[in-house]
Amino acid sequence: MSHSPPPSNKNNNNRPRPLSLPDVWFKDQDLKHVIFKMQLKSLSATASASTSPSDSPCERNKKISLQSLTVGPPAPDYTSLISNELLLRVFSKLPISQHVPNSLVCKRWLYLHGRLVQSLKVVDWSFVESGRVFIRFPNLNDIDLLRACIRAPRNSGIVVTDNKSLSVHVDDTRLSLANGLFIDQNDDVLPYGSVDSGLELLAKNYPNLRRIAVIGVSEHGLLSVADECRTLQELELHCCGDFSLKGISRCQNLQVVKLIGCVDGFYNSVISDIGLTILAQGCRRLVKLELCGCEGSYDGIKAIGQCCQMLEELTLRDHRMDGGWLAALSFCGNLKTLKLQSCKGIDLSPGPREHLGSCLAIEELHLQRCHMKDKEGVEALFFVCENVREIVLQNCWRLEDEVFGLASICRRVKCLSLEGCSLLTTGGLESVILSWNELQRLRVVSCNKIKDVEVSSALASLFCVLKELKWRPDSRSLLASVLEGTGVGRKGGWLFKGLKV
Template identity: 60%
Template sequence: MQLQSLPKDPKSQTLAPNFSNVDRTLLLPDDTLLRILSKLPDSQRLSNSLVCKRWLSLQGRLFSSLKVLDWGFIESGRLIERFPNLTHVDLSRACIISPQNSSILLHHGNISMHLSTGFSPICRILDENLLSVDVVDRGLRLLAGGCPNLCKLVVIGASEMGLMSVAEECLTLQELELHRCNDNVLRGIAGCRNLQILKLVGCVEGLYSELVSDIGLTILAQGCKRLVRLELSGCEGSFDGIKAIGQCCQMLEELTLCDHRMDGGWLAGLSYCENLKTLKLQACRAIDSNPGPDEYLGSCPALESLHLEKCQLRDKQSVRAMFLVCQAVKDVVIQDCWGLEDEIFSLAIFCSESSAKFSSGKLSG
């Protein structure tokens, strides 16, 4: 018996499912897919985030470090929603109001900004192009509330209240970089009990001018006693401020002074930094204008390394006092300094370690 084939009815045909168009990652839970995405190279993060909204959200969880360019991204809440696991945040570029249609780019250290035409070189350029303190503080409160595990923060123009909100919410904050800082602002970071690395930028000629004096340094010393590395750029002060840091911050191992405006006699304060291992002087027009008698200078017993970069070394008295304080040093690095003569080099005889070595870059006599 043979069965006759029936004519095919196109309406009665059923289409087989096309499994090639099915997103099989939907079968994976978020934690599993997140572990898979974390194994991929960083160069694929952007393309992965464009696959779908789910992948975009998961990729945001993998970011721990971010440099923010638009302050509106913070105030809108999208920063916290998109990147909930941030630990390192740089807000320096977002704090600057920069015209995007300008072809003039100003670059100073870590700060880059576009300038409008017709600006005067005498005015403080950055002062005129910064967000207001209230706006910066409001953004810091939002950031601190959404990123309680924040470990590193860079910001310009914050106030005491804004930094206090960060200190209260981000208990794990270990590294802080403050630009346009003054004594009042330092009251806010006194609550950062676990802070280990701190950079303060007070005055930058042509950009902005703020005052960090002995008052601020003392507040800092009493509040941040776990500091290991401290950098003071464009800061004022004297023997009292350096002494307070040495007495209170007993874990301090590295101190950097950049373009300092310290009063005469500040070098003697270094003797209170008993565990200091590295001293760096950068772009300093003078070491110490009046170091005082040798018997008052003291020394840093644990000092191992002395770095001098782009400094004026023509004052023999101050250079001599510096080597007396650093007499225990074993490694001296001199790079791009001015005023170096045979007599200046001979002052290094005060370094007690005969094995002290000098590493020099470009030297100018």
């Protein structure tokens, strides 16, 4: 019997049809699937033969599961069909908390995870010197080198922290140092040459850096960053001297600077009026400036006010300013927020009122963990900030009724927040806020001498016209529960999130 040939296909002129992606996939994989199924059947038969009727169901399942872990090929990786660009788009939509677990799946996902990371805190300086950081994370724009610049024992269980800005591991030998410092600048901090060379490598490989935090850098290292990283906007410098700040002069787009000079228990470095003047003349686009443990006086603050005309926020933490520096704040024409944190004094010699001036644009005044025993300095501060709209007093020492009464000069206050003011009484609070005709928001938390029973009718009437009220002076306060549902603190038809009666 003869077989007739198959009919020819005239439409494609006997040319074979090109294979599509499913054809290619199944052509290469069909034999593997058959072999895999045969192995599964063999595994099932082997498992059935190895189990005995006397075995319990748990033991039988345990034997089968153990054998399934040691026999059979791995499951096919279907993500290999997806391009790197598409996977990166998928990973970028996931929460940041899932990035690290995803990077442990395989080498390819680890490689892609490094392309997503833009902010990094380095703890080992060799990671920078060896160049591994550039291969692992090629797209960084924010790098923190604080812990990497300090030689500290990694296996120590003792961690010393300075107000969350710096944390180092120390051993028991550091707890008994004669100089009283946990960090020895000569032995524990990397030398200037090493830090400068590391910054040069970072600047060449990351020209798009926007933020750098570093300890013990010199002028040469900062100049290399300024020349390569034209878009640098934020800089945090620890343990550097006045003349190291010369390198900042070329950072044309720098907007946020944090200078940490002397930190009790950690290191002693001096930033004086010389450094503040260098900074002011070089960084004229500053918007936020934070000075921690810095020395200075009227001249340094005046230079900042005159040169940095875009400055909107100034923070002084544990300052060591000479007397009379408050008068220089009047040169900060666009200053909107002034923060004093952990200051042992405000201004020991502010001078007469006619020489103080005032900050007309200021809107917010924050005092946190400050000593308020200096009445003359506190009065000068309120006088300079007499146009302030918001006052925040948090855990301030020696804030008594007489000291708080000095704030009555600020007639335009709309928001007052008190927290941890243990010496302030109900009468002291009432004597000030009743004179503020524009007050709209009031927050009183953990002020134990302010009592519900001492609230007068005038103060209660003020509560009724406030747009926002949070009243938690102590754990025994019942006023909040009594006022709940009465509408007090809700006049005006709007609320700020997190603040309620």
